[in-house]
Amino acid sequence: MFIAPVDATFGEEEWRPFVEAHSFGHLVAPGGPRREIPVVVPTQFVLAGDVVWLHLVRANPVFGALAQSPRVLLSVAGDWAYIPSSWKAIGNEDPALGIPTTYYGAVQLVGTATVHDERTSPGSVATILRRQLAAFQPDVEVADPGEAHGAKLLGILGMEIRVEQVSAKFKYGGNVDEDHRLAVADRLVRRGAPGDDAAAGHVVRRLKG
Numbered sequence: 001m002f003i004a005p006v007d008a009t010f011g012e013e014e015w016r017p018f019v020e021a022h023s024f025g026h027l028v029a030p031g032g033p034r035r036e037i038p039v040v041v042p043t044q045f046v047l048a049g050d051v052v053w054l055h056l057v058r059a060n061p062v063f064g065a066l067a068q069s070p071r072v073l074l075s076v077a078g079d080w081a082y083i084p085s086s087w088k089a090i091g092n093e094d095p096a097l098g099i100p101t102t103y104y105g106a107v108q109l110v111g112t113a114t115v116h117d118e119r120t121s122p123g124s125v126a127t128i129l130r131r132q133l134a135a136f137q138p139d140v141e142v143a144d145p146g147e148a149h150g151a152k153l154l155g156i157l158g159m160e161i162r163v164e165q166v167s168a169k170f171k172y173g174g175n176v177d178e179d180h181r182l183a184v185a186d187r188l189v190r191r192g193a194p195g196d197d198a199a200a201g202h203v204v205r206r207l208k209g
Helices: 012-021 062-068 124-136 178-191 196-208
Strands: 024-029 039-044 046-048 051-057 071-083 101-116 156-171
Touching: 012 046, 012 071, 012 101, 012 156, 024 062, 039 051, 039 062, 046 124, 051 124, 062 101, 071 178, 071 196, 101 124, 101 196, 124 156, 178 196
Parallel strands: none
Antiparallel strands: 024 039, 024 071, 046 051, 051 156, 071 101, 101 156
């Protein structure tokens, strides 16, 4: 993706909490050179250190692409908000001359995937499921997947992605001055549509550096 300098991430201390708060993304597997279209899979995931963990049904076509090439990209985006053209004007500026835009955050993790299969490596998929359960419902009592659902585990495959490259973009008005950005943030809070509060928070946070 294109990242203008004003939208570039401040670093891991910015992009990692964003990914951890948005644990649902799109996994892209290009496969081999003869594959016309990459496989794109919407999926829940857990990021732990430099590793992404997830599981999918065995029949998912992404595993065919991974057999051709283990290289993948996980795309995560969120906290988006449409900014009407009139919001870009403050003071005596003509609202009709404002340019609309969309604020959003986006992170892309690139790495190499390893597939885990209970048939060839017993306990490997169950371990991934335990990790996901601990992350997504730590306070909810649940049966151990390996003990309670052993047969069903054969119908899914686990995936481990070693992250090797991170691209992150936080497009929240960095191309305009502080007064214009704060005006937009205030209007986002007052509008209160889904995503508006989060977007406004990013505007203010990035102003503070």
